[in-house]
Amino acid sequence: MALIVSINSCQISKQQSINEERLNIPLIKVSSEQFSNKETNDSEKITIENVGGYAYNYKIQKKVFLSCEYNPLNGEATKQIYLPIDDILDTSSQTNNYIGPIKYYYTISTMKYFHDLYQKTIEVEKGYLHIRLLKYIMISYNDFKDQTHKELFSIDGVFQGCKIEETDDINKLFSLQYPTYRISKITLEQIFKLFKLKPEH
Numbered sequence: 001m002a003l004i005v006s007i008n009s010c011q012i013s014k015q016q017s018i019n020e021e022r023l024n025i026p027l028i029k030v031s032s033e034q035f036s037n038k039e040t041n042d043s044e045k046i047t048i049e050n051v052g053g054y055a056y057n058y059k060i061q062k063k064v065f066l067s068c069e070y071n072p073l074n075g076e077a078t079k080q081i082y083l084p085i086d087d088i089l090d091t092s093s094q095t096n097n098y099i100g101p102i103k104y105y106y107t108i109s110t111m112k113y114f115h116d117l118y119q120k121t122i123e124v125e126k127g128y129l130h131i132r133l134l135k136y137i138m139i140s141y142n143d144f145k146d147q148t149h150k151e152l153f154s155i156d157g158v159f160q161g162c163k164i165e166e167t168d169d170i171n172k173l174f175s176l177q178y179p180t181y182r183i184s185k186i187t188l189e190q191i192f193k194l195f196k197l198k199p200e201h
Helices: 004-024 113-119 168-175 189-196
Strands: 028-035 041-052 055-072 079-084 091-094 099-109 128-145 146-156 163-165
Touching: 028 128, 028 146, 041 128, 055 099, 055 168, 055 189, 079 189, 113 128, 113 189, 128 168, 128 189
Parallel strands: none
Antiparallel strands: 028 041, 041 099, 055 079, 055 128, 091 099, 128 146, 146 163
16 A cells, blocks of 8 residues: 555656646747837837746847749749848847746837838739748747757748747848848839849839
8 A cells, every 4th residue: 555655646746747847838929019100000019028937048139031022924933032121120128037028129110111112012014023021030048947948930910929940041041141221221123133133114
């Protein structure tokens, strides 16, 4: 009887330890909220928070790209480029929290320039030009066991705050050095020049 009680106590202790560990696992959440400053939906707020257990030593990296893809109607090969953007999510504030909100990123008013540029792509002839903003948040942290974790999130109109796997293409975007561009200054002519094509009219 004593042996059975001892085994049961050991099993209960192990299960309690597993449950406690699960409760202490950090859970990172990234959410996006559009709001209006000067015009409708011209601004955005990104919230990064830990809604799980204790974590510390947060290191957060943000990257924003304008993805431009051109499909000519004459059958030529599709062309695609990625332009690093430095005036989207260009303002931030970080807390000293271990749990709860960790950092905020803001875009104030400049989303209107992307909306305007997008409308102009509809007027492109002889092909289809598709543009979209790719926003990534890479975050690393240490958990209560002092183990280091790294997570990658994608934020756009479809996958807001979606945790994704690191790929070679994404790592290349993060690691390579590019000239940066401002969404408030980019024109269709500039995009086609970067495609090494003549501007469409």
